[in-house]
Amino acid sequence: MSSTSSRSERLRGLTLVVAAALLAVAAGLAAWWVQLSRGLGITGLSRDVSWGLYVSQFTFFVGVAASAVMVAVPYYLHNFKAFGRLMVFGEVLAIAALVMAGLFIVVDLGQPGRVLNVLLYPSPRSLMFWDMVSLGGYLAISLVLAATALLTEKRNLPAQNWVRPLAYLSIPWAVSIHTVTAFLYAGLPGRPFWETAVLAPRFLASAFASGPSLLLLIVLVTKDKPGFDTRPEAVRTLTSIIRYALAINLFLLGVEAFTALYSQLPGEMEAWRMAFLDPRVGVGLWMWVSTTFNLIAFGALFVPAVRDQRRYLAFAAAMVVVAIWMEKGLGFIVAGFEPSPLGYVTRYLPTFLESTIVLGVWGVGVLILIVGLRLASTVRTA
Amino acid sequence: MSCSRRTFLAGMSAIACAGSLPRLCAQSAENPRRLALVIDLARCRQARTGCDLCRQACHSAHNVPSIPDRAHEIKWIWDEEFKRVFPEEVRPGLPPEVAASSVPVLCNHCDNPPCVRVCPTGATFVQPNGIVAMDEHRCIGCRYCMSACPYGSRSFNYVDPRPFLRATNADYPTRAKGVVEKCTFCEERLASGKRPACVEACPVQAMTFGDIRDPAIQARLASTRILRRRPELGTSPYVFYIL
Amino acid sequence: MSSNRTRAWLLPVVAGVVILSPFAYSVGRFAWASIFSTPRPFLQVAADPSRRCVRDPAWMRQNHRVFLQELRDKTVREGIRNEVTLRSCSQCHKDKAQFCDKCHSSVNLHPDCFECHSYSTTVHPVVLPEGAP
Numbered sequence: 001m002s003s004t005s006s007r008s009e010r011l012r013g014l015t016l017v018v019a020a021a022l023l024a025v026a027a028g029l030a031a032w033w034v035q036l037s038r039g040l041g042i043t044g045l046s047r048d049v050s051w052g053l054y055v056s057q058f059t060f061f062v063g064v065a066a067s068a069v070m071v072a073v074p075y076y077l078h079n080f081k082a083f084g085r086l087m088v089f090g091e092v093l094a095i096a097a098l099v100m101a102g103l104f105i106v107v108d109l110g111q112p113g114r115v116l117n118v119l120l121y122p123s124p125r126s127l128m129f130w131d132m133v134s135l136g137g138y139l140a141i142s143l144v145l146a147a148t149a150l151l152t153e154k155r156n157l158p159a160q161n162w163v164r165p166l167a168y169l170s171i172p173w174a175v176s177i178h179t180v181t182a183f184l185y186a187g188l189p190g191r192p193f194w195e196t197a198v199l200a201p202r203f204l205a206s207a208f209a210s211g212p213s214l215l216l217l218i219v220l221v222t223k224d225k226p227g228f229d230t231r232p233e234a235v236r237t238l239t240s241i242i243r244y245a246l247a248i249n250l251f252l253l254g255v256e257a258f259t260a261l262y263s264q265l266p267g268e269m270e271a272w273r274m275a276f277l278d279p280r281v282g283v284g285l286w287m288w289v290s291t292t293f294n295l296i297a298f299g300a301l302f303v304p305a306v307r308d309q310r311r312y313l314a315f316a317a318a319m320v321v322v323a324i325w326m327e328k329g330l331g332f333i334v335a336g337f338e339p340s341p342l343g344y345v346t347r348y349l350p351t352f353l354e355s356t357i358v359l360g361v362w363g364v365g366v367l368i369l370i371v372g373l374r375l376a377s378t379v380r381t382a
Numbered sequence: 383m384s385c386s387r388r389t390f391l392a393g394m395s396a397i398a399c400a401g402s403l404p405r406l407c408a409q410s411a412e413n414p415r416r417l418a419l420v421i422d423l424a425r426c427r428q429a430r431t432g433c434d435l436c437r438q439a440c441h442s443a444h445n446v447p448s449i450p451d452r453a454h455e456i457k458w459i460w461d462e463e464f465k466r467v468f469p470e471e472v473r474p475g476l477p478p479e480v481a482a483s484s485v486p487v488l489c490n491h492c493d494n495p496p497c498v499r500v501c502p503t504g505a506t507f508v509q510p511n512g513i514v515a516m517d518e519h520r521c522i523g524c525r526y527c528m529s530a531c532p533y534g535s536r537s538f539n540y541v542d543p544r545p546f547l548r549a550t551n552a553d554y555p556t557r558a559k560g561v562v563e564k565c566t567f568c569e570e571r572l573a574s575g576k577r578p579a580c581v582e583a584c585p586v587q588a589m590t591f592g593d594i595r596d597p598a599i600q601a602r603l604a605s606t607r608i609l610r611r612r613p614e615l616g617t618s619p620y621v622f623y624i625l
Numbered sequence: 626m627s628s629n630r631t632r633a634w635l636l637p638v639v640a641g642v643v644i645l646s647p648f649a650y651s652v653g654r655f656a657w658a659s660i661f662s663t664p665r666p667f668l669q670v671a672a673d674p675s676r677r678c679v680r681d682p683a684w685m686r687q688n689h690r691v692f693l694q695e696l697r698d699k700t701v702r703e704g705i706r707n708e709v710t711l712r713s714c715s716q717c718h719k720d721k722a723q724f725c726d727k728c729h730s731s732v733n734l735h736p737d738c739f740e741c742h743s744y745s746t747t748v749h750p751v752v753l754p755e756g757a758p
Contacts, residue, residue: 342466
């Protein structure tokens with residue numbers, strides 16, 4: 001039967017993904033072991049570029065986690081019922097992203113065994129302290145909301161009374177986690193590329209473009225699977241959200257470009273030029289490519305064929321994710337360090353071991369995502 | 383029993399005086415010094431070309447490793463080109479010997495240090511005498527302070543430093559991999575009345591170190607050609623350069 | 626099916642054993658050391674009557690960790706440097722292997738103090754370069 005063969009195909013596809021994820025986690029653990037014994041010198045980091053792939057990936061995935069709010073706001077605040085079935089996926093994605101973000105911080109630390117010092121010796125003036133607090137809180141909220149969503153679906157009961165206030169709380173909290181992450185960078189006096197008031201809005205805009213794009217990809221990939229029947233209305237609304245968020249992201253980019261290049265303030269101008277226009281690998285090429293992708297994806301999302309055809313829509317969504325992943329997931333951080341306070345340009349290229357650790361963390365995220373989605377599917381089809 | 387206004391006022395002022403007496407006494411005895419370093423660049427230029435004695439003294443006193451890979455290097459005090467340290471001073475008519483000179487740079491022990499503000503564990507903190515200190519036991523190696531420092535004064539131990547130590551000063555600890563380090567104004571030497579190693583090692587006595595209110599320091603700071611690194615950032619650095 | 630049901634407990638038990646095994650190992654080592662190792666004196670040189678340890682051995686045995694941590698915070702965070710230092714101990718307890726490591730190794734404890742600090746009392750003079758006044 002076609003249904004059984006497609007089911008076995010699905011299982012085989014799922015097994016492959018799970019196997020690949022487990023392999024990545026194992027490799028990542030091995031590489032992290034090497035890093036623990038030899039130090040962070042195994043990465044491509046340097047005295048001048050002291051943050052790289054790990055912290056950038058942390059930034060990107062905090063954005064993905066925050067983007068769950070783009071599903072929550074229409075559903076909880078505007079009664080947009082089409083997003084009802086989507087809420088759980090948004091929560092699961094947020095949980096996976098938050099766990100990944102936390103792991104990226106742990107692997108970035110020089111002394112990870114001492115990470116609890118952040119809580120033992122709280123420093124309220126440090127944004128990193130607030131990042132830990134807000135991310136921890138949001139993870140707790142997301143876990144509770146996801147669990148209750150699944151349980152209420154399983155038992156076919158209406159949501160409990162206390163869930164709604166918690167869902168309302170999650171909306172400003174989601175905005176705050178990514179604002180706090182932006183504040184990590186935007187409050188530093190010596191880094192002109194990061195020192196802009198528009199950073200938090202830009203982070204949010206790019207998060208609201210990349211997160212829903214990932215969600216859209218999940219929806220499109222799982223569309224035919226049992227329990228994943230997302231309404232076309234939801235897909236259309238998600239696409240609109242992505243389109244507007246990307247528009248705002250590009251607008252804010254233009255605003256930054258103008259402020260830096262027209263004012264001709266040396267620090268700002270040089271930092272911006274080096275970030276976006278410098279063609280050197282390990283300096284500005286990443287952002288150059290990512291901005292181009294952003295523009296292409298933005299244009300593509302307006303073409304009717306893309307909107308209407310699943311394959312093209314998936315491709316456009318993937319392009320958005322890749323573009324913003326390149327921008328926030330690597331280019332932005334490295335660009336902030338070029339040039340160094342004493343005017344040196346030091347290239348940053350992730351090493352093999354560093355990339356393996358990153359793959360390992362991704363593997364963990366993929367596994368959480370799969371477990372969460374399977375749980376949702378099992379609950380719905382039972 | 384009525385208390386006349388006079389007795390009341392007399393009583394209150396007596397209490398106020400008594401209350402402030404300990405503080406007045408403490409102000410002279412305990413009021414901490416605010417340490418500052420003045421570097422006379424004119425004298426520094428008189429040393430032989432490539433003079434590196436401040437760096438060598440500091441690094442050997444504090445077990446700072448010599449790591450050949452520039453990406454992983456650790457330095458507490460070192461020389462940089464004038465135009466890199468004071469780019470705003472580069473102007474037409476700048477004397478060529480100044481433009482071509484080297485300037486020793488180190489942690490500025492700012493009055494308003496951004497590195498202290500961002501540290502999530504309080505591993506870097508300000509001591510009462512103004513020194514921005516490092517607690518290597520608490521540092522988690524997040525390197526946020528390195529991003530925050532606008533002067534590039536901080537180094538991170540990307541590798542275990544011990545194999546790269548030429549000679550070990552057993553009186554001072556080394557560091558382990560995974561923590562950030564920087565100049566400490568030789569806080570351990572100050573406790574026994576010594577001056578910082580770089581100040582002592584300078585062959586032309588270009589450096590003056592002491593309390594900002596010290597007459598010797600005040601005399602040097604009275605010069606009209608005092609520079610501080612990037613004063614517009616509001617960090618209020620306490621390493622002063624005499625141009 | 627019955628085979629599924631009877632084997633339902635297998636996974637949690639195996640997982641529990643795997644997760645708890647490191648702790649069981651540590652506890653086992655500690656118990657073994659407590660029961661079977663005989664205490665030996667920590668002082669290898671003749672006790673100098675003019676010198677005394679800052680605290681008596683029983684107190685030190687119980688509290689040396691907290692004592693050293695408080696000393697560390699006093700020195701590093703408060704800048705008070707006139708007191709006992711980490712190296713004061715080594716003036717009498719000359720052999721670290723007999724003093725610190727003996728007990729710590731037997732319970733598989735590895736404090737990292739001496740990854741940075743040096744235990745030896747040998748003082749190497751600071752190598753100031755030539756030309757320094």
